[in-house]
Amino acid sequence: MQNNTNPNTVLRQALLQKRKALSPELRATLSQELVNLLISGIERHCEGKTLRIAAFWPIGQELDIKPALHELSRQGHSISLPKVVELDAPLAFYVWTPNAPLQPGHFNIPEPTLSERAEVPDLVLVPVLGFTMFGDRLGYGKGYYDRTLAQWHSQGHHPYTLGVAWDEGLIEDCTYQAAPHDVPLNAILTPSGFKC
Secondary structure, rough: OOOOOOOHHHHHHHHHHHOOOOOOOHHHHHHHHHHHHHHHHHOOOOOOOOEEOOOOOOOOOOOOOOHHHHHHHHHEEEEEEEEOOOOOOOOOOEEOOOOOOOOEEEEHEEEOOOOEEEEOEEEEEEEEEEEEEOOOOOOOOOOOHHHHHHHHHHOOOOEEEEEEEEHHHHHOOOOOOOOOOOOOEEEEOOEEEOOO
């Protein structure tokens, strides 16, 4: 019998297993290391200006960037989080503040309950399952970030895109090819530092 399994599905499962193999204690330690790198990197490059930052609320075994979101908001940066307002369409980003309540949205991902749409961001923090050293991102297969970035680009907006990934997400298969619709990221940040 022929095996019709999509290679990216197999790759996603392998990457999820690597992530799950990390102990909760190690995940917490590495998340804090990444948070420190993220905050210091933004402080270095924003040159005292406040930024509009489109972020994400971590779920499952994703890196816990919540402390960074709280600190960046405290520093005066405008933070927004995504909502799925229409299935298989670009994401909509809404303003988030540390005291803003969240509610489960599509796919049970926490979404802001505030109704204020955010402006197009200067910086986008993108959740990453797998990545290459060329900025290719393998997500969870739904295509929401690719559609969102493509829409912004078509409107003449080119925010800086920073993928947030575990080091274990590095795709070491040199035959891996990003899909034609995949939008490459400007850089990837892992607990060990900035990549590509």
